[in-house]
Amino acid sequence: MATRVxxxxxxxxxxxxxxxxxxxxxxxxxxxxxxxxxxxxxxxxNVDAGTLNPGEHGECFVTVDGAETDLDxxxxxRFLDVELTxxxxxxxxxxxxxVIEKERRGEYLGKTVQVIPHITNEVKARIDQTCRHTKxxxxxxxxxxxxxxxxxxxxxxxxxxxxxEHPRRVSVVHLAYLPYLHTSKEIKTKPVQNSLRDLQSLxxxxxxxxxxxxxxxxxxxxxxxxxxxxxxxxxxxxxPTLDTIYEVPLLLEEALADKLLLKYFGLRSPHEPKSLWTDxxxxxxxxxxxSVRIAMVGKYLSMNDTYFSVVEALKAACWAHNCDLVLDFxxxxxxxxxxxxxxxxxDGICVPGGFGSRGVEGMIKAIEYARSKxxxxxxxxxxxxxxxxxxxxxxxxxxxxxxxxxxxxxxxxVISTMAEQEEILKDSHYGGSMRLGAYPCEIAKGSLAxxxxxxxxxxxxxxxxxxxxxxxxxxxxxxxKWHFSGxxxxxxxxEIVELNEHPYFIACQFHPEFASRPHRPHxxxxxxxxxxLRH
Numbered sequence: 001m002a003t004r005v006x007x008x009x010x011x012x013x014x015x016x017x018x019x020x021x022x023x024x025x026x027x028x029x030x031x032x033x034x035x036x037x038x039x040x041x042x043x044x045x046n047v048d049a050g051t052l053n054p055g056e057h058g059e060c061f062v063t064v065d066g067a068e069t070d071l072d073x074x075x076x077x078r079f080l081d082v083e084l085t086x087x088x089x090x091x092x093x094x095x096x097x098x099v100i101e102k103e104r105r106g107e108y109l110g111k112t113v114q115v116i117p118h119i120t121n122e123v124k125a126r127i128d129q130t131c132r133h134t135k136x137x138x139x140x141x142x143x144x145x146x147x148x149x150x151x152x153x154x155x156x157x158x159x160x161x162x163x164x165e166h167p168r169r170v171s172v173v174h175l176a177y178l179p180y181l182h183t184s185k186e187i188k189t190k191p192v193q194n195s196l197r198d199l200q201s202l203x204x205x206x207x208x209x210x211x212x213x214x215x216x217x218x219x220x221x222x223x224x225x226x227x228x229x230x231x232x233x234x235x236x237x238x239x240p241t242l243d244t245i246y247e248v249p250l251l252l253e254e255a256l257a258d259k260l261l262l263k264y265f266g267l268r269s270p271h272e273p274k275s276l277w278t279d280x281x282x283x284x285x286x287x288x289x290x291s292v293r294i295a296m297v298g299k300y301l302s303m304n305d306t307y308f309s310v311v312e313a314l315k316a317a318c319w320a321h322n323c324d325l326v327l328d329f330x331x332x333x334x335x336x337x338x339x340x341x342x343x344x345x346x347d348g349i350c351v352p353g354g355f356g357s358r359g360v361e362g363m364i365k366a367i368e369y370a371r372s373k374x375x376x377x378x379x380x381x382x383x384x385x386x387x388x389x390x391x392x393x394x395x396x397x398x399x400x401x402x403x404x405x406x407x408x409x410x411x412x413x414v415i416s417t418m419a420e421q422e423e424i425l426k427d428s429h430y431g432g433s434m435r436l437g438a439y440p441c442e443i444a445k446g447s448l449a450x451x452x453x454x455x456x457x458x459x460x461x462x463x464x465x466x467x468x469x470x471x472x473x474x475x476x477x478x479x480x481k482w483h484f485s486g487x488x489x490x491x492x493x494x495e496i497v498e499l500n501e502h503p504y505f506i507a508c509q510f511h512p513e514f515a516s517r518p519h520r521p522h523x524x525x526x527x528x529x530x531x532x533l534r535h
Contacts, residue, residue, distance in 0.1 A: 001137060002131075002169060003131040003134075003135070003136055003137065003138065003139050003169075004137065004138050004139070004169050004170075004171070004265050004267075005127065005131075005138075005139050005140075005141060005162070005166070005169060005170045005171070006022075006025060006138060006139070006140045006141070006170075006171050006172075006173065006261065007140075007141045007142075007143065007159050007170065007171070007172045007173070008021055008022045008025075008140065008141065008142045008143065008172075008173055008174075008175065009143050009146075009147055009156070009172060009173070009174050009175070009199060009204075009206070010143070010145065010146050010147070010174070010175050010176065010195075011146050011147050011148070011174060011175070011176035011177070011191070011192065011194075011195020011196070011198065011199065012146065012176045012177040012179075012191040012192065012194075012195050013146065013177055014144075014145055014146055016175055016176070016177055016212045017175070017212065017239070017245075017248075018072075018142050018143075018144075018175050019040070019071075019072030019075045019076070019142055020075055020079075020245050020248050021173070021175050021210055021239070021248070021252075022038060022072070022075075022076065022140045022141075022142040023038070023072075023075045023076045023078070023079035023080065024079060024248040024249040024251075024252050025140060025173070025252060025257065025258065025261070026038055026076065026079065026080050026138065026140045027079045027080060027249040027277065028249050028252055028253050028257070028258040028273065029137075029138050029258055029261070029262075030080055031249075031253075031273035031274055031276075031277065032258060032262075032269045032270060032271065032272075032273055033269070033270035033271055034137040034138055034270075035134075035135075035136045035137045035138070036080055036082070036136055036137065036138045036139075036140060037082065037084070037087075037088070037130065037134040037136035037138070037139050037140075038073075038076040038080065038082075038084065038088055038139070038140045038141075038142070039087065039088050039089075039090065039126075039127075039130055039139060039140070039141045039142070040069070040070050040072050040073060040076075040088060040089055040090065040141075040142045040144065041090050041091075041123070041141060041142065041143045041144060041152075041155045042070055042089070042090070042091045042092065042144040042145075043091075043092050043143075043144055043145050043149060043151040043152035043155065044091050044092060044093065044144075044151075045091075045092050045093045045096065045151075046091050046092075046093045047091060047093040047094050047097060048067065048068045048069065048089065048091060048093075048094070049061075049068050049069050049070050049089070049091075050068035050434075054300065054305075054306045055300045055306060057070070057071075058070075058071040058305035058306060058308060059071045059074070059305065059306055059307060059308050059309060060463065061073045061074040061077075061309065061514060062436060062437065062461045062462070062463045062511065062514055063083070063084050063085055063086060063088065063089070063437065063461075064083050064084075064085070064437055064438040064459075064461060065085050065086055065437050065438075066086070066436030066437025066438075067085065067086035067088070067089050067436075067437075068089075068436065068463065069084075069088065069089035070089060070144070071305065071308050071309075072142060073088055073089060074308060074309045074312075074514070075245075076088070077514070077517075078312060078516075078517055078518055079246075079249065081517050081519075081520070085133070087126075087129065087130040087133055087134070088130075090123075090126050092151065092152075092154070092155075095119055095122050095123060095126070095154070096119065098122055099113060099118050099119055099122050100113075115154050115157075116154075116157060119154045119158075120154055120157050120158040120161060121158075123154060123155055123158035124158050124161065124162050124165075127139070127141070127158075127162060141159075143155050143156065143159070146195065147174075147195055147198045147199045147202070148195070148198050153202075156199075156202050156204060157202065159172065159204065160202060160203045160204050163204070168264075168265065168266065169265075171207045171208075171261055171264050171265065172199075172204055172205070172206045172207060173206055173207060173208040173209070173210065173261075174195070174196065174199060174206040174208070174209050174210070174229075175209075175210040175211075175212060175239070176191065176192040176195045176196070176209065176210075176211060176212070177191060177192070177211075177212050177213075178191070178192060178211045178212065178213040178217060178221065178238075179191060180213070180214060180215045187213060187215060187217060187218070187221055189221050189224050189225055192209070192211060192225050192228075193224075193225065193228045196209065196225070196228055196229050197228070200230075205230065206229065206231070207231070207235065207260070207261070207264050208231075208235050208236075208237065208257060208260060208261070209225060209226075209229050209231065209235065209236045209237070210237050210238075210239050210257075211225065211236065211237065211238050211239060212239045213238055213239070213240055213241075214240070214241050216240070217238040217240075219233075222236045222238065234255075234256065234260070235260060237252070237255040237257055239251065243284075243285055244281065244284050244285065246277070246280060246281055246284060246518055247281055249277055250277060250278060250281060253273060276519060277519075280319075280518055280519045283319050283322075284319055284518075288322055288323050288324045289322050289323060290323050290324070290533070291323055291324035291325070291326050292318065292321075292323050292324070292325060292326065292347050292348065292529060292532045292533055293326045293328070293345060293346045293347050293348075293532075294314060294325065294326070294327050294328070294346060294347065294348045294349070294350060294528075294529075294532060295328055295330045295342075295343055295346040295348070295349050295350070295366070296310065296311075296327060296328070296329050296330065296350050296351075296352060297330045297332050297335065297343075297349060297350070297351050297362070297363055297366040298329065298330075298331075298332055298351070298352055298354060298359065298363070299331070299332050299333065299354060299356075299358045299359030299362075299363075300354075304329070307352045307353075307513075309511075309513035309514055309516070310350065310352045310380065310513045311327065312513070312516065312518065313512070313513040313516035313521060313522055313525045314327060314350070314525055314528075314529070315518075316516055316517065316518045316519075316520075316521035316522075316525070317516075317521040317522075317525035317526045317528065317529040318529055319518070319521075320521050320526060320529075321526070321529050321530060321533060323529070323533060325529075328346070330342060330343070330366070331359070331362075332358075332359030332360070332361075332362030332363045332366070333358065333359045333362055334362065335362035335363075335365050335366055336359065336361045336362035336365065337362075339365070340365055340366060340368075340369040343366060343369050343370075343375070346375065347375075347376065347532035347533070347535045348375065348376040348377070348378070348504075348528050348529070348531065348532030348535065349366055349367075349369070349370045349375055349376070349377050349378075350377070350378045350379075350380070350383070350528065351363050351366060351367060351377075351378075351379050351380065351382065351383030351386060351387075352380045352381070352382070352383060352513075353380050353381035353382045353383065353463065353464070353511060354381075354382040355382070355405070356405075356406075357405075357406045360386065360406060363382075363383075363386050364386050364389060364390045364393075367379070367383075367386055367387050367390045368390050368394055370505065371387075371390065371391070371499065371502065371505060374502055374503055375535065376503060376504035376505070376528055376531035376532045376535055377502075377504065377505045377506070377507070377528075378504075378506060378507065378524060378525070378527075378528040379506070379507025379508070380507070380508060380510075380511060380512065380513065381462075381463065381464050381508070381509060381510065381511055382464075383507055384496075384497060384507035384508055384509050385403055385415045385464075385466060385468075385509075387497065387505075387507045388414050388415060388468055388476075388497065388507075389401050389402055389403065389414060389415065391476065391482060392412060392414045392472065392476075395479060395481065395482075396472075396475055396476070396479070398411075398412040398414070398472075398475075399411070399412075400412060401413075401414050402414070402415070403415035403416070403466055404416045404417055404466065405417075405465070405466050412472070413469055414468065414469050414472050415466050415467070415468060415469060416466060416467065416469045417465065417466055417467075433465065434462075434463055434464055434465045435462045435463075435464055435465070435467075436462060436463055437461060437462065438459045438460060438461050438462075439459065439460065439462055439488065439493075439495075439510070440457060440458070440459050440488065440489050441457070441458050441459070441460060441486045441487065441488060441495040441496065441510070442456060442457055442486070442487055442488070442489055443455070443456055443457070443458065443485060443486050443496070444483070444484075444485045444486070444487075447483055447485035447486075447498060448483075448485065448498045448504070448506055448527075449485040449486050449496045449498060449506060450485070452506070452523045452524060452526075452527045453523055454523075457489075458486075460495075460508070460510035460511070460512055460515065461510055461511050461514045461515065462509065462510045462511065463511060464509065467493055467494065467509070468493075468494035468497075468509075470492070470494075473494075480500065481499055481500055481501055482497065482498075482499065482500070483497065483498050483499070483500055484496070484497055485497065485498050485506075486508065493509070494509065495508060495509050495510065496508045496509070503531055503534065503535065504527060504528065504530075504531030504532075506524065506527070508524065512524045512525070513525070
């Protein structure tokens with residue numbers, strides 16, 4: 001059948017959870033037997049998320065084909081268990097760049113280039129392209145920001161046009177916030193009314209309205225919103241704050257949101273949803289046998305969004321082991337200043353990916369602590385590079401060992417730039433200049449990595465600019481303590497390192513967290529939690 005398009009818009013304020021709603025709708029449609037693909041339209045003039053500050057915008061999620069994207073794509077992949085592509089992440093910068101390049105090539109034949117029709121046509125072309133590439137039954141599109149944002153207006157205008165051009169193939173759902181006034185002890189619907197008026201003034205009529213609220217929403221509130229939206233009351237659905245985001249699909253199913261959309265499109269549900277997601281939520285909320293304490297050592301104080309996929313991967317591993325996760329974000333700079341005493345209470349340590357010099361010495365001290373005290377350790381990307389530096393300094397006695405990213409004058413640059421990267425960086429264009437996307441890795445039999453993965457060849461996603469410097473490989477191997485257990489098929493790139501005489505010390509150059517799912521946790525995280533429980 002022709003791909004149906006569901007567009008998720010937001011009102012009142014950003015950060016309400018449009019990505020969770022989009023992913024949850026897809027989850028329920030998928031559970032009813034339909035294929036689903038997702039797409040995010042972001043209003044930023046950036047070309048991609050690769051140069052955005054993760055402390056402000058959250059993690060940069062990487063797809064298998066190497067697109068640097070918004071963290072919402074991580075929600076989509078975890079809820080749908082579908083590998084997304086660069087078709088899934090569209091920023092305004094991409095759209096404007098494509099239009100300007102066409103103008104420079106003379107493709108518009110001398111016409112005046114304008115937002116309408118040229119920018120909006122480019123947006124619609126991206127929707128069509130994704131429908132062709134995926135052939136999914138449903139394409140769910142999230143539009144970033146709120147309907148009142150001027151920078152996202154071209155996306156909304158493109159949606160309006162697309163709905164006219166494809167009758168009954170496009171549905172819009174709107175998510176808005178119901179604030180609670182403590183002084184009068186009441187929920188106010190006016191902000192939702194205003195955001196609906198903004199949306200309708202653009203020529204867009206939503207088929208469903210979701211109302212985020214931290215307090216119970218009365219029937220009278222839903223009726224008032226339904227009246228202003230021009231919808232039946234059953235099409236206005238409250239979304240309360242839940243114990244876990246993975247409950248949202250079940251909430252939408254209970255509210256019949258998926259059935260209402262299928263009815264709008266004139267489709268039937270092939271079958272009732274499977275119990276997989278219900279079982280997952282029961283496992284998440286059920287009683288646990290014990291808890292495990294993990295320290296995530298990094299430099300971002302707002303580390304929950306910055307390392308969202310890592311946090312979710314740790315949670316999923318704990319659910320699989322039927323234990324509670326006690327996760328603390330430990331500021332690496334405090335370890336630099338005050339030492340590693342703060343780490344004494346943890347059962348496991350994780351150093352995630354990152355860039356730059358801030359907090360590096362604290363992370364290296366944390367890694368030394370994990371190595372010498374035999375605390376289970378998992379290093380991700382930067383966490384692997386810093387593990388290499390720590391071992392070089394403290395075991396190989398290579399004084400001043402470092403990465404060329406931090407100290408190009410180091411006498412021992414055990415982490416350095418690839419030759420081909422040097423050529424790219426000469427252009428001073430940092431965006432897209434890293435090793436991005438899925439790459440193969442061969443795993444040595446008999447290694448910890450092989451026991452974890454249980455297969456000789458894996459493909460994992462990367463996002464980094466620096467590599468292990470192979471001229472030091474022999475020095476590391478001669479110690480008998482260090483094992484390069486994962487290497488690229490051509491033998492040139494180190495992918496996984498581990499310690500031989502340690503209960504669980506493993507680090508990888510890639511980002512396994514992007515492949516972890518709530519019901520199918522990644523084996524590296526499963527191994528960390530298992531080792532931490534033993535500890």
